[in-house]
Amino acid sequence: MKHLTVGVFHDDTIGRELGKKGTESDIVMFNRKMDEHIFTFMCPVEDKLSAKSQIISSIDAAIVAFTGTTRELGETVVMLDSLGISDGIAVTSLYATPDQIAAVTKDTSLESFIVGKRDPIKILEVLKGFNPERGTNFSPTVVVDHSFSVRGVGEVILGFVKKGIVRKYDKLTLLPANKEVMVRSIQIQDENHEQAEAGSRVGLAMKGAPIEDLKRGSVLCALTALRQVQR
Numbered sequence: 328m329k330h331l332t333v334g335v336f337h338d339d340t341i342g343r344e345l346g347k348k349g350t351e352s353d354i355v356m357f358n359r360k361m362d363e364h365i366f367t368f369m370c371p372v373e374d375k376l377s378a379k380s381q382i383i384s385s386i387d388a389a390i391v392a393f394t395g396t397t398r399e400l401g402e403t404v405v406m407l408d409s410l411g412i413s414d415g416i417a418v419t420s421l422y423a424t425p426d427q428i429a430a431v432t433k434d435t436s437l438e439s440f441i442v443g444k445r446d447p448i449k450i451l452e453v454l455k456g457f458n459p460e461r462g463t464n465f466s467p468t469v470v471v472d473h474s475f476s477v478r479g480v481g482e483v484i485l486g487f488v489k490k491g492i493v494r495k496y497d498k499l500t501l502l503p504a505n506k507e508v509m510v511r512s513i514q515i516q517d518e519n520h521e522q523a524e525a526g527s528r529v530g531l532a533m534k535g536a537p538i539e540d541l542k543r544g545s546v547l548c549a550l551t552a553l554r555q556v557q558r
Contacts, residue, residue, distance in 0.1 A: 330364075330524075330526040331364065334388075337393070338418065338445070341390065342355065345357055345359060345366070345447055346366060350473050350485060354382060355370050356369060365516060367528045376402070384410065388414040388454065388459070393418060393420055396423075404435060408436045413437075413439045416454075417441070419443065419445075425442045462525050463490075463524055468546060469529070470486050470487050470545075472485055473543065474538055480532050481533070483530055484530070485528070487526075495510055495512060497510045500550050501535075506536045507535055508533050509533070512532040531547075
């Protein structure tokens with residue numbers, strides 16, 4: 328399966344048109360599985376810097392609705408550019424023509440975004456064509472965006488495998504808590520798996536750290552990778 332994580336900005340309704348609603352906090356997730364593709368759409372509930380920062384650190388591509396020239400839109404463009412997000416769709420509106428969007432995104436990573444109308448079907452077709460590079464040969468790295476306790480299961484984190492392959496029973500280092508933890512089980516789209524490759528959105532049942540340490544922004548990485556950095 329081909330996994331793609333997409334941030335959706337400045338359109339409160341397009342996420343639910345693109346996928347089925349999942350986890351919600353100050354970030355709401357929408358999921359869609361079609362053909363050989365699994366899409367995860369991440370939308371900030373409110374246009375807050377903390378939520379947008381978490382989303383942009385996790386995504387492969389972005390959908391940005393240019394609904395007007397606002398401080399919040401400019402902030403989004405700068406943040407996407409700073410992390411080099413170059414795959415995406417710029418959605419036109421009555422207030423933003425293709426020429427106006429080109430002027431705003433000139434000399435940024437968004438300059439390569441595909442510009443088009445707000446059409447969910449066409450948007451999905453465009454997203455199918457994106458092929459982000461996956462660092463499957465690297466040591467595993469997982470970025471946490473949600474965590475909770477499940478009765479009979481224990482501590483569970485939701486997040487994205489950014490690099491490498493995470494396997495059941497892997498021992499990893501949890502940062503910044505600096506604790507050794509073990510992956511007890513792996514789920515992708517509510518199905519159990521033995522491993523998850525870079526690009527996958529996962530639910531991991533963890534052992535070795537309390538829920539307070541498994542907070543948003545935490546990172547799971549390989550023990551060997553951490554030792555090499557410390558040297």
